[in-house]
Amino acid sequence: MNCRCTVVGAMVEQEQLAGPPEYERPKAGVHFSQWRATSEANRRTVLRGLSRAGLLDWLKDNPLGEIRVVQSLYDEFGPFNGVYNPANASIRLSFERPEINQKPIWGELDTVSTIAGNPNTAAQISLVHEAGHHILTVLGRQMGPALEDKIRKVWNQANYVSGRASVNWKEYFCEVHCAYIYLQNELQVKDPLGYNLIREIRRMIGARD
Numbered sequence: 001m002n003c004r005c006t007v008v009g010a011m012v013e014q015e016q017l018a019g020p021p022e023y024e025r026p027k028a029g030v031h032f033s034q035w036r037a038t039s040e041a042n043r044r045t046v047l048r049g050l051s052r053a054g055l056l057d058w059l060k061d062n063p064l065g066e067i068r069v070v071q072s073l074y075d076e077f078g079p080f081n082g083v084y085n086p087a088n089a090s091i092r093l094s095f096e097r098p099e100i101n102q103k104p105i106w107g108e109l110d111t112v113s114t115i116a117g118n119p120n121t122a123a124q125i126s127l128v129h130e131a132g133h134h135i136l137t138v139l140g141r142q143m144g145p146a147l148e149d150k151i152r153k154v155w156n157q158a159n160y161v162s163g164r165a166s167v168n169w170k171e172y173f174c175e176v177h178c179a180y181i182y183l184q185n186e187l188q189v190k191d192p193l194g195y196n197l198i199r200e201i202r203r204m205i206g207a208r209d
């Protein structure tokens with residue numbers, strides 16, 4: 001009745017759907033201080049961004065502060081997806097994402113997070129973006145202006161994945177880092193300089209690929 005091949009086949013399929021196996025899940029008190037969120041936000045889906053980005057080992061030594069998902073974030077320019085506060089390494093993410101479900105067309109995206117199919121995945125990609133600001137803050141303290149010089153050089157001649165990436169060298173780094181995790185094949189072809197930059201910086205912090 002229950003052929004073993006079918007069972008094995010089903011298991012393989014499940015694994016493919018779930019993506020690569022997770023070695024470890026982000027934990028409060030280890031990788032970040034605490035989690036606060038609106039009821040619709042799925043903690044596991046959003047936080048998976050930190051494991052997908054291979055940052056858990058590095059975050060043990062350089063933990064984030066509070067990660068908070070709120071319904072929406074606005075300033076005088078309108079709604080935005082997320083914000084990182086370097087003073088306490090806290091991150092706030094917006095759950096309201098009217099602009100998601102975009103085709104991943106290089107250069108035509110507002111942000112990489114718009115390729116997400118639902119608000120939880122969008123918040124996951126925005127968490128990776130904001131974690132990029134955390135990497136810049138910690139590395140900036142260690143490297144000084146050499147970090148900005150290195151990224152600015154690439155930013156000046158890059159083929160931007162998104163509108164956000166064109167804003168300045170910091171936004172470029174955070175968006176290309178998202179592209180490295182979520183659009184890696186496209187990144188290698190469309191912005192090889194950005195791909196090499198991210199690979200180099202991820203090696204410096206011991207991020208897991």
Ligand SMILES: [Zn+2]
Nearest residue numbers: 129133171174
């Ligand atoms: Zn940013």
